[in-house]
Amino acid sequence: MSTLLIQGGRIIDPSQAIDRIDDLLVRDGIILAIGQSSHEKVDETIDATGLIVTPGLIDMHVHLREPGREEDETIETGTRAALAGGFTSVACIPNTEPPIDTQAAVEFIHQKAVRADTCNVFVVGCVSRNREGKELAEIGQLVEAGAVAFSDDGAPIYDAELMRRAFEYCRMFDKPIFAHEEVLELSRGGVMHEGLVSLVLGLTGMPAAAEEVMIGRDIALAEVTGGRLHVMHVSTARGVELIRAAKARGTRVTAEACPHHFTLTDESLRGFDSNAKMSPPLRTAVDVEAIISGLVDGAIDCIATDHAPHAPEKKMLEIDRAPFGILGLETALGLSITRLVATGRIGWPRLVEAMSLLPAQILGVTRGTLRTGAIADITLINPDLSWRVDVDKFCSKSVNSPFQGWVLKGRAVFTIVAGRVKYRLG
Amino acid sequence: MARAACEFEVVPLGWAHRHLLDIERLTSDEIRLLLDTAGRFKQATDGCRKKIAVLSGCTIVNLFFENSTRTRTSFALAARRLGADVIDFSTSTSSLSKGESFIDTAKNLEAMGIDAVVVRHGTPGTPHLLAQRLNVGVINAGDGPHEHPTQGLLDIFSIRERLGDLKGVTVGLVGDIAHSRTARSNLWGLLKLGANVILCGPPTLVSQRWRELGVEVSHDLDAIVPRCDVLNLLRIQFERQNTRPFPSVREYAHLYAMNGDRLKRAKKDLLILAPGPINRGVEVTADVADCPQSLILDQVTNGLAVRMGVLWLTCGPRESNGPDSIATLGGAGRSI
Numbered sequence: 001m002s003t004l005l006i007q008g009g010r011i012i013d014p015s016q017a018i019d020r021i022d023d024l025l026v027r028d029g030i031i032l033a034i035g036q037s038s039h040e041k042v043d044e045t046i047d048a049t050g051l052i053v054t055p056g057l058i059d060m061h062v063h064l065r066e067p068g069r070e071e072d073e074t075i076e077t078g079t080r081a082a083l084a085g086g087f088t089s090v091a092c093i094p095n096t097e098p099p100i101d102t103q104a105a106v107e108f109i110h111q112k113a114v115r116a117d118t119c120n121v122f123v124v125g126c127v128s129r130n131r132e133g134k135e136l137a138e139i140g141q142l143v144e145a146g147a148v149a150f151s152d153d154g155a156p157i158y159d160a161e162l163m164r165r166a167f168e169y170c171r172m173f174d175k176p177i178f179a180h181e182e183v184l185e186l187s188r189g190g191v192m193h194e195g196l197v198s199l200v201l202g203l204t205g206m207p208a209a210a211e212e213v214m215i216g217r218d219i220a221l222a223e224v225t226g227g228r229l230h231v232m233h234v235s236t237a238r239g240v241e242l243i244r245a246a247k248a249r250g251t252r253v254t255a256e257a258c259p260h261h262f263t264l265t266d267e268s269l270r271g272f273d274s275n276a277k278m279s280p281p282l283r284t285a286v287d288v289e290a291i292i293s294g295l296v297d298g299a300i301d302c303i304a305t306d307h308a309p310h311a312p313e314k315k316m317l318e319i320d321r322a323p324f325g326i327l328g329l330e331t332a333l334g335l336s337i338t339r340l341v342a343t344g345r346i347g348w349p350r351l352v353e354a355m356s357l358l359p360a361q362i363l364g365v366t367r368g369t370l371r372t373g374a375i376a377d378i379t380l381i382n383p384d385l386s387w388r389v390d391v392d393k394f395c396s397k398s399v400n401s402p403f404q405g406w407v408l409k410g411r412a413v414f415t416i417v418a419g420r421v422k423y424r425l426g
Numbered sequence: 427m428a429r430a431a432c433e434f435e436v437v438p439l440g441w442a443h444r445h446l447l448d449i450e451r452l453t454s455d456e457i458r459l460l461l462d463t464a465g466r467f468k469q470a471t472d473g474c475r476k477k478i479a480v481l482s483g484c485t486i487v488n489l490f491f492e493n494s495t496r497t498r499t500s501f502a503l504a505a506r507r508l509g510a511d512v513i514d515f516s517t518s519t520s521s522l523s524k525g526e527s528f529i530d531t532a533k534n535l536e537a538m539g540i541d542a543v544v545v546r547h548g549t550p551g552t553p554h555l556l557a558q559r560l561n562v563g564v565i566n567a568g569d570g571p572h573e574h575p576t577q578g579l580l581d582i583f584s585i586r587e588r589l590g591d592l593k594g595v596t597v598g599l600v601g602d603i604a605h606s607r608t609a610r611s612n613l614w615g616l617l618k619l620g621a622n623v624i625l626c627g628p629p630t631l632v633s634q635r636w637r638e639l640g641v642e643v644s645h646d647l648d649a650i651v652p653r654c655d656v657l658n659l660l661r662i663q664f665e666r667q668n669t670r671p672f673p674s675v676r677e678y679a680h681l682y683a684m685n686g687d688r689l690k691r692a693k694k695d696l697l698i699l700a701p702g703p704i705n706r707g708v709e710v711t712a713d714v715a716d717c718p719q720s721l722i723l724d725q726v727t728n729g730l731a732v733r734m735g736v737l738w739l740t741c742g743p744r745e746s747n748g749p750d751s752i753a754t755l756g757g758a759g760r761s762i
Contacts, residue, residue: 188668196635200450202550202571202610204668272551316527318549320570 002043003027004419009048009380013055014353015369024053026376029419033372046414046421048380054352055368056088056119056377056417058359059329061153061178061232061256061304064090064121066112067105068097073309073397075109079118080395081307081329083423086412088377089120089367090307090329091359093178094131095154101126101137106145119417120377122148122363124178127166133158136165143173148363151178153232156214158184163218167227176228176254176362179218181239182280186210191320193266193281201269203319206281208236215239219246222253230362231255233306235280237290244299254362255294256304259335260326260402262291268402274315274322275402278308292345301358303351305332309398327401330394334408337383342409348383380414382425387411433466434480437742445557445564446736448573449614457615461583464728464735471507474730479509484541484741489532490516490567491547496702496726497567497577501544504733510741513540528552529559536560542741545569563740571605571666577701578611580732582619584721585656587728588697593620598650600626600682601660601709604633605667608701609660613641624650627682630671647682651692658699659684659709675708685711697721 006024011034013019018034025032025040032040059082065073073081075092082090092109094100100109106123113121125147126137133152142150150170157163157179166177187206192198194205215231219242222229234240234255246253260278265285268276276282294300308325315322336355340346346354356379360368367377389406391399415423440459449457470478486505488498498514505512515535532543542563545553550572557564568574582592589595597616603609603625613636616623623641625632636643644650651657662678672678684698698710698720706712715722 196638199633199635200610200639202569202573202605202607272554313527316529318528318547318555319551320549 002419003040005040005042005045006048006053006378006380007045009051009053011053011370012348012352013370014349014357015055016371018370019349024370024378026378026419029376031370031372031374031376034370046380050382050384051413052348052381052383054379054381055356055370056415057086057333057355057379057412058089058091058363058367059087059305059307059332060091060302060359060363062090062092062307062329063095063309063325064092065096065309067108071311075112075121076116076118077395077397078307078309078329079113079116079121081327082119083415084395084412085329085331086333086379086381086415087119087329088379088415088417089122089365091122091124091148091363093124093151093153094126095152099126099131100124101129101131101142103141103145106142106147110146118422119415120367122365124149124151126150127152127157127177128162131155133162136162136169139169139173143175147175148365149176149178149230151180151232153178153180156180156182156184160217160221164221164225167221167225167229171225171227174228174364176230178230178232180232181211181214181218183210183213186213189320190281191277192269193283195266195284197266197269201272203269206279208238208283208287211236211280212238212242215242219243219251219253223249223251226252229253233258233261233280233304234291234294234300235261235283235287237287240290240294240299244294244297247299254301254358255299256302257291257295257300258304258306259328259332259339262288262295263335263339264402272319273402274317274319275326275400277319277322277324278306278326279324292340295340295354296346301354301362303332303336303354304359305329309396310400311398312400315400325400327391327394327396327398330396331389331401331403331408333381333412334387334389334410335403337410338408376416376419378414378416379412380416381410382413383410385409385411385413433470434478434738434742437739437744439745441739444740445553446575446740447553447557447564447566449575449578449611450573452618454618457579457618460579460732460735460739461586463739464579464583464731467734467738468728468731471734474507474727474734477507477509480738481505481741482509484510485539486510486512486737486741487535487540487543488512488514489535489543489545490514491528491545491552492568494546494567497546500726500729501567501733504730505737507730508734508737510737529556532556532560536562542737565736565740568607571607571610573611574607575611576729576732576736577608578615579736580725580729581608581612581658581699581701582615583728583732584699584724585697587724588721589655592616594622595655596622596624596653597656597658598624598626598654599658599660600647600684602631602662603627603636603660604631604671605663606660612658613639617641624654626650628672628678647684648688648691651688654696655693656697656699657684658701659704660701661703661705662708679708683707683709683711684714686713689714689717695719699725701725
């Protein structure tokens with residue numbers, strides 16, 4: 001028996017509507033109680049004075065790259081980056097090589113995660129066999145192996161009929177489909193958002209409509225089938241509006257936004273920096289504002305990173321040849337606090353909901369809470385700590401972040417998984 | 427010639443750049459200085475025909491990742507007129523086919539002790555990335571559809587030679603604006619010098635968004651021809667288009683080719699420019715291309731003058747206390 005006391009922190013747990021300064025007691029990796037428990041013998045105490053104590057953060061959209069692209073990231077380095085960013089759980093997206101479309105592949109991820117002994121790794125399985133978008137993967141088998149959701153992310157599910165079948169079939173397991181929304185003909189050859197900046201730079205644009213048309217299709221299919229749609233990385237104002245309207249109709253749709261999409265605009269491409277190249281692309285100030293508003297009113301449920309590591313030699317190519325994607329795990333919390341909480345747009349409880357409780361609910365995992373008896377995944381955040389982003393100090397194997405050198409406010413200082421301190425800001 | 431060389435002893439203080447990457451970020455004064463310098467070189471070399479060895483000892487590399495005949499030849503000739511050594515490096519003979527990145531290729535050339543690279547590449551921004559990573563001058567000779575600064579400058583030089591000040595002059599840029607680096611370089615230069623710019627072509631090639639920069643957008647060539655003092659006829663860049671932006675070349679030519687019939691409805695002294703290579707019968711018909719107001723061949727000569735000016739301003743010797751002094755110029759700072 002080992003007991004951990006987290007003393008005097010501001011405990012924020014939206015699952016119980018708690019926001020107060022108190023003690024949190026953990027025994028054998030399980031939450032024992034919130035509040036004074038003076039009779040317990042304590043093995044370890046963390047002084048949390050001035051810190052915020054939350055259920056462990058969950059990033060439901062992470063590319064760990066293993067198997068197949070270990071030069072970019074591995075399960076071990078990616079999950080270490082997660083811990084450093086305050087995340088106790090990640091959901092990994094199956095666009096690996098080979099893709100995660102079999103029980104054995106799910107098992108491989110689980111084994112590697114156990115060996116890494118870092119944070120929890122929940123596996124998102126492929127919707128289609130070999131991620132080819134032609135026929136359904138063995139979704140039932142994948143569920144049995146532990147897959148929590150299904151996605152062909154990296155690419156949209158192009159065949160509308162296959163998407164419909166996937167919604168229908170996944171209903172039986174009550175699993176969501178994580179959708180990358182893009183009409184490829186409209187964004188073909190695209191490097192960045194289509195707008196005045198792309199026009200001036202002579203770079204091929206990816207119009208907002210490419211994303212919005214597909215969101216519209218998938219909402220219609222979710223309504224027809226009663227399936228669960230989770231819209232990944234929403235980046236446009238109209239996309240937010242479509243989701244808000246669908247929710248008002250009672251459609252089973254949830255959505256996530258990435259920190260870069262509520263922080264940067266297409267102006268970031270002016271220097272032709274491939275670290276500002278991702279899909280969906282950075283959009284305009286109007287879109288940024290719409291995404292923040294969506295997070296404020298709940299049209300967008302969650303914050304997720306779309307952590308997409310790429311080795312430096314790949315990002316060093318010409319901007320049209322460099323791959324899409326940026327790192328997210330180690331900057332997400334700081335960006336969210338700086339952009340959303342410090343500016344007064346959302347309160348701390350909403351932030352914790354968006355980064356822990358709702359991701360847990362959408363993934364259907366028993367996390368995201370500090371209830372008595374829950375697994376003790378806990379994040380301690382120093383809300384006032386100003387720090388400078390330095391990719392050379394990242395735990396991730398890659399360095400492709402457009403936020404290099406930024407000063408952010410707020411940072412995880414302890415990341416605790418099942419009662420064990422797995423990360424401590426040194 | 428010795429006397430002529432004297433006036434090119436040091437780069438004027440008004441020019442602080444070791445690179446020429448685009449026109450968008452130049453000031454109107456810098457553009458005028460560039461054009462004036464080009465004019466002085468044209469004069470000092472008897473219309474770009476004689477040598478003026480103000481860059482002897484310099485080595486300029488033509489680093490072309492995309493096909494080009496006239497721009498590369500023009501840069502090579504301009505550099506030789508200035509007494510510089512020129513090396514041609516093109517993709518077909520490089521190690522790029524072996525998988526080397528463009529930055530590594532350029533760094534290899536840099537290590538051989540060169541002074542400047544003239545770079546052409548199919549991707550926008552490639553010269554900008556090279557300028558960040560190399561310690562030599564970088565001159566953009568066309569980066570995808572982004573910019574082609576020396577082409578823009580030579581077009582403006584040619585107009586200025588005929589009309590003087592550009593303030594209030596109306597210039598129509600006609601054709602494939604979407605994929606044209608020449609259009610973008612012209613647009614910035616013309617706007618900064620006070621000209622009125624009209625972009626003309628089908629909506630699939632000319633976005634309404636250009637209006638946000640203060641230019642006029644038209645899809646009707648017949649409507650704008652009578653108002654223009656200058657027409658710059660841009661080539662349709664079939665090689666850069668995903669899907670065909672108009673139904674047929676025939677229909678395009680019907681709507682947008684500058685032909686004798688349209689010329690009749692233009693101002694009498696309308697100037698005709700075309701950056702070339704020209705597609706006779708598509709954007710311009712033969713009678714217009716060869717008409718007395720056509721500056722097409724002037725443009726070629728003036729291209730030499732502009733490139734001499736650009737090479738000298740970016741590679742030439744500076745005042746030691748200048749804003750971007752010799753010390754920061756690597757091997758480029760030499761006296762003549």
